[in-house]
Amino acid sequence: MAGIGFELKKLFNKKGYFYSSRAYIYSTIVSAAPLILCTLMVTFIQLLLTFIKVPFMEGQLFLASVVYAFIFSQIITSGFTMVITRYISDRLFSKEYDYILSSLYGVLTLTLAVGALIGGVFYYISPIEINIKIASYVLYMELIMLWVEFVYLSALKDYTKVAKAFFIGVAVTMMLAFLFIKINTLNIVLYMLLAMDIGIFITVIMLLYYIEKFFNVENNKYFDFIRYFKRYPSLFLINLSYTLGIYIHNIIFWNSKLGVSIYNTYRYAPLYDVAVFYAFLSGIPSIVTFVVSVETSFYDKYKMYYGFITNGGNFRDIQRAKNDMTNTLWREILHIMQIQLVFTILFLLLGKIILPRFGVIGISLDMFNILVIGVYCNMMMLVFVLLQLYFDDRKGALMVTSIFILSNIILTICTLFLGTNYYGFGFFGAAFISATIGFLRLSLFMRDIDYHTFCSQPVISK
Incomplete structure (x- = not known):
């Protein structure tokens, strides 16, 4: 949470509910923004799909595509984010600021490469329509970028810009989803995924711009952080095991009698997964x-x-x-x-x-x-x-x-x-x-x- 403490102290030191509310909003942004972002998007789109009475299996295909992208992008990046958090903290402490932006490019390259391979194999063997494959794959890769950028957000002192990036992403997704339904109700799953792709892409690009502007110097040591995997291997395992623990019970239920198959691609347990989501x-x-x-x-x-x-x-x-x-x-x-x-x-x-x-x-x-x-x-x-x-x-x-x-x-x-x-x-x-x-x-x-x-x-x- 490098960088957030000073801003929170300034807000809490000022009297009034306005400053306290801003402090809590700031801490919410840097701790749970991606979850809130995806929740708002998916909830709004599901309400639209219910309103226009989309066939049940198409609605399930959309939901499963988003859920898989969200879960597995988080699992893939989980170990990396804990290690890179330690690396960023050490670089900030030693005032080696030129390493931070370089590390962002390096960890994005590494996580996207790993994610691209795993996701590519999964969707290659999937029998669903090629356009939906591509849209789901893009969403999955964007979320990998979002999880990585999220590690760097706490160092940004202008939290209003961070909030704006998330707000614009949600707003664009909702507007596009509504517009696509008005224009065409054919292949609605594809268009809803495209709406999410565009909205999250805008958020990812805006956050990347803010990070680059804040850490405006870099060197060519893009993979210097890799030595931290050797120095702190337990950090990788701690976050990976915790994240896997969060979702492993869902995966087990997917393969139980509650599990259903969606287009021979996704396993999903609607009764259990929905309860877990709201919980x-x-x-x-x-x-x-x-x-x-x-x-x-x-x-x-x-x-x-x-x-x-x-x-x-x-x-x-x-x-x-x-x-x-x-x-x-x-x-x-x-x-x-x-x-x-x-x-x-x-x-x-x-x-x-x-x-x-x-x-x-x-x-x-x-x-x-x-x-x-x-x-x-x-x-x-x-x-x-x-x-x-x-x-x-x-x-x-x-x-x-x-x-x-x-x-x-x-x-x-x-x-x-x-x-x-x-x-x-x-x-x-x-x-x-x-x-x-x-x-x-x-x-x-x-x-x-x-x-x-x-x-x-x-x-x-x-």
């Missing part, structure tokens, strides 16, 4: 609250503690700073838990009223209820993992995310054998177990923070 929207508040809490409250105490250590503070100063940091840490965690609990209860109550109007009824609504509670546990697990990374406890973070994906696989498969009454409990159980282990690991680490800080360093510098 995960409830997790956005905790992500935003975490960004605000860490950058405006916890980081100052964190910086003071390590500042006394590196700048020759005495024992009393270090201990006082440690106590302040620890107290602030647990206070902010409790604050995040309370905020997320409020939204979890709100989603559970509103879900019973609103979701049936979108066709979420019966078993799907039951799964939504347990998945919302699972998302609460998952968000807490994510908070613990991110805080472990703040203290460079990569071993602990990897342990928690590995347990998350393994337990998610095992428990989800078990629920398939237990029957429909247990669907959703696999994800909930995995999230609860990993959140509990994450909490225990962070607690033990904070109890022995002085030991980890001093004894983890080499006795003789190399």
Whole structure:
């Protein structure tokens, strides 16, 4: 989150709801904008398709094309984004700004190459119409670029421009979707995908322009960041295992009795996937609250503690700073838990009223209820993992995310054998177990923070 903290502090230091609202909007943009972007686009287009009574299978083809592009673009880029985040932070700290823009070009080249190969093979063997293949493939590649650019957005201080890029992308998609339906209702799936392609392309190009303008110097070391894969391999595995853990239960359900095949290309479990989608929207508040809490409250105490250590503070100063940091840490965690609990209860109550109007009824609504509670546990697990990374406890973070994906696989498969009454409990159980282990690991680490800080360093510098 390099660069966002200073802007948030400036806004929160000013009095009034206007500045506080701007601060929360800023943190929302840099933490959940792609999810919100795709949600608005897909929801609007689905309402249009429902209004003009598009055949069921065509609507499912559109939805599956978007879902696959969103999920697999995120999986492919997940490991890269964690490593490049560390690389950018180090370059900003050492004031080597010319490496940052070069790294963007390098990581885009690498992720697009990997994504192009995987996506190319998938769509090559697909029997769907060639035009829809191309439109889906373009959407998938654009989302790869968007996920990579998203890593660099927190360093941009002009968040209004970032918001404008996302807003224009959504607005263009909606206008084009409406226009295409007015002009022609034949091959509607292709035109809806084209509308999304154009809207996201505009957002990607605008963000790329803002990043290039902000980091206006570069060198020719485009792949210098690759050495960080050797230095911090655990970072790659941590984010990859977490992202896979987020979606692995969906993939398992795709191949269950709930799964259906769409044009012999996509496997999809509508009853489960729709419940998961709406449930995960409830997790956005905790992500935003975490960004605000860490950058405006916890980081100052964190910086003071390590500042006394590196700048020759005495024992009393270090201990006082440690106590302040620890107290602030647990206070902010409790604050995040309370905020997320409020939204979890709100989603559970509103879900019973609103979701049936979108066709979420019966078993799907039951799964939504347990998945919302699972998302609460998952968000807490994510908070613990991110805080472990703040203290460079990569071993602990990897342990928690590995347990998350393994337990998610095992428990989800078990629920398939237990029957429909247990669907959703696999994800909930995995999230609860990993959140509990994450909490225990962070607690033990904070109890022995002085030991980890001093004894983890080499006795003789190399």
